[in-house]
Amino acid sequence: MSDLEDLYREIILDHYRSPRNRGELAVPPASRAEGFNPLCGDEIVVYLQLDDPAKGDEAVVQDIAIGGQGCSISQSSASMMSAAAKGHTVAEVRELSSAFKSMMSVHEDELGGTVAGAPEDADLSALGDLAALRGVVQFPVRIKCATLAWNTLAEVLAQAGVATSE
Amino acid sequence: MTIDTMGTPDPNASAPTRPDNGSALDVPSIKADFPILSNRIDPPLVFLDSAASSQKPTAVLDAMRHYYEYDHANVHRAAYDLAEAATNALESARAKVAGFIGATDPAEIIFTKNATESINLVARSWGAANLGEGDAVLLTQLEHHADIVPWQQLAAEKGFEIRWIPLTADAQLDLSDLDRMLDGVKLVGLTAMSNVVGTLTPVRHITEAAHTAGAVVCLDACQSVPHTPTDVSELDVDFMVFSGHKMCGPTGIGVLWGRRHLLEDMPPFLGGGGMILDVRLDGFVPADLPAKFEAGTPPIAEAVGLGAAVDYLEAIGMEVVREHEIRLTAYAMRSLTERLGDDLTIHGPAEPDLRGGVLSFAYRDIHPHDLSQVLNSYGVCVRPGHHCAKPLMRCLGVGATARASWYIYNDTDDIDALAAAIEASGDFFSP
Incomplete structure (x- = not known):
């Protein structure tokens, strides 16, 4: 059971039971993207409102809302992601996403930035609550649950017109 | 039963x-x-x-190992004993599978790679030749994606309509409007048993109604053949598909059974070696059943394993x-x-x-x-x-x-x- 307790840390269950930023935003002005986990049927909807997309990397996430349904890992990851992204710049959100995916041993380049370094190089302290999801790596089939929200975030950033960092 | x-x-x-x-x-x-x-x-x-x-079961694993250790060569068109032994192993398995589902003619048994391929064969061969604008295919809301997507793919090309038999609150088929829904339908795609909720469907009842309306019935029997006595002549369906790996057999082999006259009228599905009588620079002549639908080297060891699985289940x-x-x-x-x-x-x-x-x-x-x-x-x-x-x-x-x-x-x-x-x-x- 110790592996299970490592997977389902209390903070994860807390975000699952009381998801942060749950709801919808009006589109437009907000942008919206949907993500699906085709294996287990989990669905995530991310609504994103930037202060000014023209500012590119320096645009600030004014508001973010999460919809959809799924398991505790996918939903808590989305909840924690929304809390971590709100009020931060696009550049900061990208760094956070890179650090998170690195923790999940995912190295693709979906946010347009370059993910450098091995997972052990990642600074878990920057992830805050999200570091609680590190136990997921021991359960490879669940990694897609944890990263679903982040892949959807990459899509909604593209929708909002800040797809590339250069 | x-x-x-x-x-x-x-x-x-x-x-x-x-x-x-x-x-x-x-x-x-x-x-x-x-x-x-x-x-x-x-x-x-x-x-x-x-x-x-x-x-x-061990009996299936042993049969496949024995085949590879004693009888393996490619099938058909070779004079040596070993190739004949492999051919016999394949055809013996075909006969066992036919007997298991009450089919009288082993040539009506087509080996595929899985049940999904079997349905795609029916869609791409029978469906492409028989369905067009103004026609309809009737499916149920119980179906597995394997009995949905191939028809949606074909409908996008051919322009026929797909209709859906709805469900009752306890996930049984709601057949109250069946006769009206069958109007203009040329094929009914039906699961014998839901892979999700286990619902058994009234196959014979639907088949009778479909035939009255002039439609053929393709039965997805993946969940029923491994678990219940099955007789295609009693069910009176026109096509039936199932897979080997859900009935104690190996992965990599599926089955399509079809009525001989339907299979004979259908164009080949995959083209290649083994499915022809003659090939010339200006065209080809397809082989007779079942070879017509079995292009390329078939899953021989898998067929042997499936035959052993049939023996195992029949002994029980x-x-x-x-x-x-x-x-x-x-x-x-x-x-x-x-x-x-x-x-x-x-x-x-x-x-x-x-x-x-x-x-x-x-x-x-x-x-x-x-x-x-x-x-x-x-x-x-x-x-x-x-x-x-x-x-x-x-x-x-x-x-x-x-x-x-x-x-x-x-x-x-x-x-x-x-x-x-x-x-x-x-x-x-x-x-």
Whole structure:
């Protein structure tokens, strides 16, 4: 059971039971993207409102809302992601996403930035609550649950017109 | 007993019952036939995912190994003894499979790589030749994606309409409007048993109505052939598909049975070696059945394994298999409900004899994926997700279910282990 307790840390269950930023935003002005986990049927909807997309990397996430349904890992990851992204710049959100995916041993380049370094190089302290999801790596089939929200975030950033960092 | 009459098993057909679990099957000795069940012991394997794929008995593994060690060469068109032995092995398996489903002509058995390919064959060959604008295909909302997507793909090219038989609240087919829905329909795609909720469908009733309306019926029998006596002439369907790996056989082999005259009129599906009589620079002449639909080297060892699986199941008796599963399903529904009470929701028909050995359920508000994860830590293998039936999930009003499914090597101990693990998951998520 110790592996299970490592997977389902209390903070994860807390975000699952009381998801942060749950709801919808009006589109437009907000942008919206949907993500699906085709294996287990989990669905995530991310609504994103930037202060000014023209500012590119320096645009600030004014508001973010999460919809959809799924398991505790996918939903808590989305909840924690929304809390971590709100009020931060696009550049900061990208760094956070890179650090998170690195923790999940995912190295693709979906946010347009370059993910450098091995997972052990990642600074878990920057992830805050999200570091609680590190136990997921021991359960490879669940990694897609944890990263679903982040892949959807990459899509909604593209929708909002800040797809590339250069 | 056939699929249609399974709801009323003949009591006179019952073998003497065992006092411990009420089954006519000697499950402990059957368990001993499946090496994987004794090879994974920490924790002991409680395998409840046979609707996805069954485990394999030693007899099947031995037959395939023997084939490779003594009889293997490519089939057909060779003069040496070994190639003849391989050809005989393939054709002997074909005859066994034909007999198993009541087909009188082994040439009506087409070996494919799986049931999905079998349905795609029907769609791409019969469908492409017979369906066009103004036509309709009638499917049910119980169908697996394998019996949905090929028709949607073809409809996008040919412009025919797809209609859907709706479901009742307990996930049975709502046939109240069947005759009207059949108007203009050329093919009915129908599952014999839902892979998600276990619903058995009234195949014969639908087939009679379809034939009256001038439609052919393609039966997805993936979940019924491994678990119940099957006779294509009693069912009166026109095509039937199933897979080897759900009936104790190997992966990599599926079956299409079709009426000879339909198969003969259909154009070939895949082109290549083995499916021709003649090839010239300006064209080709297809081979006779079944070679016409078996381009390339067939799954020979897999066919041998499937033949051995047929022998294994026939030695047990499909009536006995079906009876065992009704008993186990009744036990599971009763004991899980007694033990877990209102925290448990079972999807699908309430009567055990209206369903196969499949139970989709929800427990409290624990997501199926999380539930299955905890069950796994107790060695209990169930499958979470949409089970390749998203339209059905939408009818049930859920995104996913946890599904337990049983077979000949499961007994009441496995159900008890499932119940205990579900209780433990409740303690874990809401202590």
